[in-house]
Amino acid sequence: MSEKKGAILILSGPSGCGKSTLLKEVYKDIGDYYFSISTTTREPRVGEENGIDYFFVTKEEFEKDIEDNNFLEYALVHDNYYGTSLKPINKALEEKKLVIFDIDVQGHELVRNKLDSIVTSVFITTPSLKVLEDRLNSRNTDEKEVIENRVKNAKVEVEYFRDYDYLIINDTLEEASKQLVSIANITRIKTKLFDKDSIISSWL
Numbered sequence: 001m002s003e004k005k006g007a008i009l010i011l012s013g014p015s016g017c018g019k020s021t022l023l024k025e026v027y028k029d030i031g032d033y034y035f036s037i038s039t040t041t042r043e044p045r046v047g048e049e050n051g052i053d054y055f056f057v058t059k060e061e062f063e064k065d066i067e068d069n070n071f072l073e074y075a076l077v078h079d080n081y082y083g084t085s086l087k088p089i090n091k092a093l094e095e096k097k098l099v100i101f102d103i104d105v106q107g108h109e110l111v112r113n114k115l116d117s118i119v120t121s122v123f124i125t126t127p128s129l130k131v132l133e134d135r136l137n138s139r140n141t142d143e144k145e146v147i148e149n150r151v152k153n154a155k156v157e158v159e160y161f162r163d164y165d166y167l168i169i170n171d172t173l174e175e176a177s178k179q180l181v182s183i184a185n186i187t188r189i190k191t192k193l194f195d196k197d198s199i200i201s202s203w204l
């Protein structure tokens with residue numbers, strides 16, 4: 001019997017490349033999904049809500065979760081902790097949902113190696129570093145030093161695009177969204193195709 005359940009779609013890319021914007025744009029077109037809400041020690045931005053954008057916790061609370069083995073993966077990203085809780089992911093996979101992660105390059109490697117499910121990954125970037133910097137500035141959610149740090153980290157992160165199944169260069173939102181919808185659909189099909197036991201069982 002195949003152990004594979006659900007379908008996993010991981011999105012990574014430098015801060016400001018447009019991961020959240022793209023996801024919001026495509027949700028209506030990709031059917032039944034579960035978005036993995038991460039836990040973080042970062043301060044909430046204006047407009048962000050606890051339990052919707054992230055679970056915002058203190059460093060002590062985060063470290064307790066690490067101690068209790070509550071995370072599928074966690075990492076230090078741009079000087080804050082971010083982590084994926086294991087329980088809701090397992091539940092969504094059992095329910096055969098398309099499970100979507102917005103996690104960094106460290107998280108991508110960990111999830112790929114830990115879960116016995118088919119993983120499809122997409123690296124998202126902008127046409128240039130200048131465009132990334134402009135988007136972070138016009139988003140107007142972070143201090144100058146935070147943006148500088150994220151731009152510096154982007155130069156390192158972008159090197160990891162080769163580890164991903166797909167690359168989307170988010171130039172126009174319209175084109176990038178179409179590409180992401182196609183990848184989400186392929187991810188579902190690919191997962192079903194690998195679940196050969198359940199397909200053939202109706203013949204036996």
Ligand SMILES: Nc1ncnc2c1ncn2[C@@H]1O[C@H](COP(=O)(O)OP(=O)(O)OP(=O)(O)O)[C@@H](O)[C@H]1O
Pocket residue numbers: 013014015016017018019020021022135136138139170171172173174176
């Ligand atoms: N194709 C696009 N064209 C122009 N602006 C865009 C495009 N995609 C996203 N943006 C804008 O760029 C900014 C950054 O996007 P977003 O917050 O979605 O990035 P992100 O990758 O989720 O960042 P982070 O990793 O920091 O959460 C936002 O202000 C968003 O409106």
Ligand SMILES: Nc1nc2c(ncn2[C@@H]2O[C@H](COP(=O)(O)O)[C@@H](O)[C@H]2O)c(=O)[nH]1
Pocket residue numbers: 011012013014015038039042073074075077078082083084102103104105106107108
């Ligand atoms: N390894 C993980 N990375 C995560 C997780 N949740 C979010 N992230 C990544 O952090 C950065 C910064 O996010 P921001 O909201 O502060 O701008 C971004 O690249 C996310 O992809 C996680 O659970 N694990």
